Amino acid sequence: MNSGPAPADRRPGGALEAEVLALLQSSPQPLTPGEVLERLDNGLAYSTVVTVLSRMFDKGLLTRSKQGRAYAYAPVTDTHGLTARRxxxxxxxxxDRQAVLTRFVEELPSSDxxxxRQLLGELGEG
Structure with missing residues (x-):
């Protein structure tokens, strides 16, 4: 017998990570799993929060430092930096990087x- 949440209660893949990341990005200091759990206030188990934070750390999305008996987590960069990293x-x-970059530029709207081109020109001048 399955005692977990019904499928309708589950978040889509990555939704909890996105929620945790947004919370950490809005925090002025790193947060422990207990602090994340408290601020999310959505009935998650402490072990679930620890697992999500650990996985995000393993993916390189978060840094962590020892704070008492727990780790405190912080994002490695802001939202734009994470998108650029992806x-x-x-x-x-x-x-074939050249083919990928060529296709990427060919499919960009002219304003992008x-x-x-402007950004690359500025980087070339530096």
């Missing part, structure tokens, strides 16, 4: 292409 990971997963 983009780089996807790029690095293909063996202009912004990219």
């Amino acid at each position: 983009m780089r990971q996807v790029l690095e997963s293909d063996s 292409e202009q912004l990219l």
Whole structure:
């Protein structure tokens, strides 16, 4: 017999991680699992929060430091930095970077292409 939550009660994949990440990004200091659990206030088990934080740390999304008997967690970067990191990971997963970058630029709206050209020009001047 399954004693877990009914399928309708489950979050879509990654939703809890996104919720935890948003909470940590809005916090001025790192948070322990107990503090995360308290602030989420959604009936999760402490062990679930520890597991999610540990997995996020293992994925490189969070840093952690010892705080008493627990770890305190903080995001490695802001939302934009995490998106850029995911983009780089996807790029690095293909063996033909030039083809991927060419397709990427070809499919950009002209305003994004202009912004990219401007940013690359500024980086080249530095």
